Amino acid sequence: MAEAEPLKVALLGAGVVGSQVARILIAESATLAARIGRPLELVGIGVRRLDVERPGVDPALFTTDSAALVARGDLDLVIEVIGGIEPARSLLLSAMEHGASVVTANKALLGSDMAALSHCANANGVDLYYEAAVAGAIPIVRPLRESLVGDEIRAVMGIVNGTTNYILDKMTTAGLSFDVALNQAQELGFAEADPTADVEGHDAAAKAAILAGLAFHTEVRREEVFCEGISRVTETDIAAADQMGFVVKLLAIARLTDEPDARVIVKVHPTMVPKTHPLASVSGAYNAIFVESRDAGQLMFMGQGAGGAPTASAVMGDVVTVARNRLRGASNDMQTGYTTRGVAPIGDATARHYIRFDVADRPGVLAACATIFGDHNVSLQTVQQSHLEGARRQAGFEARLNVMTHEASETDLAAVVTDLHLASFVGDTIDVMRVEGH
Ligand SMILES: NC(=O)c1ccc[n+]([C@@H]2O[C@H](COP(=O)([O-])OP(=O)(O)OC[C@H]3O[C@@H](n4cnc5c(N)ncnc54)[C@H](O)[C@@H]3O)[C@@H](O)[C@H]2O)c1
Ligand SMILES: N[C@@H](CCO)C(=O)O
Numbered sequence: 312m313a314e315a316e317p318l319k320v321a322l323l324g325a326g327v328v329g330s331q332v333a334r335i336l337i338a339e340s341a342t343l344a345a346r347i348g349r350p351l352e353l354v355g356i357g358v359r360r361l362d363v364e365r366p367g368v369d370p371a372l373f374t375t376d377s378a379a380l381v382a383r384g385d386l387d388l389v390i391e392v393i394g395g396i397e398p399a400r401s402l403l404l405s406a407m408e409h410g411a412s413v414v415t416a417n418k419a420l421l422g423s424d425m426a427a428l429s430h431c432a433n434a435n436g437v438d439l440y441y442e443a444a445v446a447g448a449i450p451i452v453r454p455l456r457e458s459l460v461g462d463e464i465r466a467v468m469g470i471v472n473g474t475t476n477y478i479l480d481k482m483t484t485a486g487l488s489f490d491v492a493l494n495q496a497q498e499l500g501f502a503e504a505d506p507t508a509d510v511e512g513h514d515a516a517a518k519a520a521i522l523a524g525l526a527f528h529t530e531v532r533r534e535e536v537f538c539e540g541i542s543r544v545t546e547t548d549i550a551a552a553d554q555m556g557f558v559v560k561l562l563a564i565a566r567l568t569d570e571p572d573a574r575v576i577v578k579v580h581p582t583m584v585p586k587t588h589p590l591a592s593v594s595g596a597y598n599a600i601f602v603e604s605r606d607a608g609q610l611m612f613m614g615q616g617a618g619g620a621p622t623a624s625a626v627m628g629d630v631v632t633v634a635r636n637r638l639r640g641a642s643n644d645m646q647t648g649y650t651t652r653g654v655a656p657i658g659d660a661t662a663r664h665y666i667r668f669d670v671a672d673r674p675g676v677l678a679a680c681a682t683i684f685g686d687h688n689v690s691l692q693t694v695q696q697s698h699l700e701g702a703r704r705q706a707g708f709e710a711r712l713n714v715m716t717h718e719a720s721e722t723d724l725a726a727v728v729t730d731l732h733l734a735s736f737v738g739d740t741i742d743v744m745r746v747e748g749h
């Protein structure tokens with residue numbers, strides 16, 4: 312009978328996440344059928360190589376021809392866990408054009424091309440779900456897209472990369488060097504094979520683009536996200552932050568500018584966060600997203616942002632929802648409510664800033680430094696001076712200044728740093744870190 316027909320599912324990719332998705336689809340088929348109201352039938356798994364042992368899965372399901380698999384024309388659902396831009400992009404567009412709904416964990420693809428994918432989903436009346444693409448198992452895409460859609464998001468600040476959080480946490484709490492902490496993250500399997508995407512913030516920036524788009528109902532592309540990773544964060548930065556009551560976290564931040572036609576500020580950078588802030592206590596490879604909205608106030612979402620099974624949990628939540636939609640003959644319109652807010656250049660972003668530099672210890676120097684800040688409209692909150700001894704001291708620069716500013720724009724702050732560099736009474740090294748949270 313037509314009602315008893317299973318929903319046909321294809322899986323693309325059988326790596327860390329895909330193998331866990333396959334396991335759940337097979338082992339939990341009865342439970343899934345009960346929750347959906349119809350069985351799911353896994354009809355094919357697209358892989359790159361057939362000569363790999365994949366226990367527990369019928370070998371007849373595997374194919375290296377993913378393009379033919381998604382173009383069968385009778386699929387209800389395609390799950391993409393290959394990663395990267397191509398061939399994932401072409402495969403998903405083809406799947407949707409052939410009438411299948413899509414579930415993907417691919418933040419790189421969504422970060423670069425959300426508009427084309429959501430347009431294709433709408434044009435074909437199918438679903439595009441991607442909970443696993445941001446912060447793995449943590450429900451954050453659907454809370455922003457559905458639960459909070461009647462509210463007004465003010466800001467989203469998140470720890471969305473497990474590898475960098477692990478590195479910064481171990482440098483802070485165990486005194487490990489950057490390299491040792493990174494090696495540990497690689498051994499534990501959080502880091503990418505080439506950890507540049509983690510360390511330089513590119514992975515977090517793709518997730519920031521997705522979060523900003525969801526929070527502010529607009530399209531934000533990865534290239535528009537200001538991105539600075541953690542490779543230049545030193546043990547001195549972490550120790551100085553600690554002394555002042557802060558921890559250093561790599562944050563993805565999205566908020567609106569304070570102007571009538573508000574634009575989106577979206578950025579990823581190492582950030583000093585007060586130890587009392589909810590994000591400060593997120594340790595190890597955990598992820599967390601802190602949301603501030605008009606009516607709900609402050610919300611915190613925390614959990615495992617990486618790993619095969621946690622990420623598969625988010626994929627399967629989407630699979631069940633999309634399957635239910637399919638049975639109702641409905642799809643979730645991705646573009647309704649989309650506005651066309653611009654993304655503001657990073658120079659317009661404001662934050663408090665921490666600045667550390669060495670100066671000559673003689674009369675008038677502190678006043679001259681204060682004048683440089685004042686000349687560029689940067690107001691000082693606190694200034695601490697300490698005397699440098701021995702190896703910490705550069706010839707002629709005997710005092711270290713730790714300065715905390717009030718809120719200042721990146722443009723004004725950059726002008727301050729340029730002028731400090733030009734001043735004969737300031738040493739060569741000027742370290743700056745942005746500060747967020749209260
Ligand atoms: N691993 C995680 O913790 C995690 C967390 C969140 C999101 N993701 C995302 O999930 C996706 C998969 O990640 P992963 O960790 O499982 O990666 P992975 O490298 O372990 O698996 C990807 C698999 O896809 C296969 N593949 C490559 N080209 C293919 C093709 N043309 N057709 C079919 N298969 C092909 C590869 O051989 C590999 O086995 C990525 O988009 C990743 O960003 C991963
Ligand atoms: N390498 C990523 C995997 C999850 O996206 C991380 O460390 O968070």
Ligand code: NA
Pocket residue numbers: 442443444445446447448449450451452625
């Ligand atoms: Na998620």
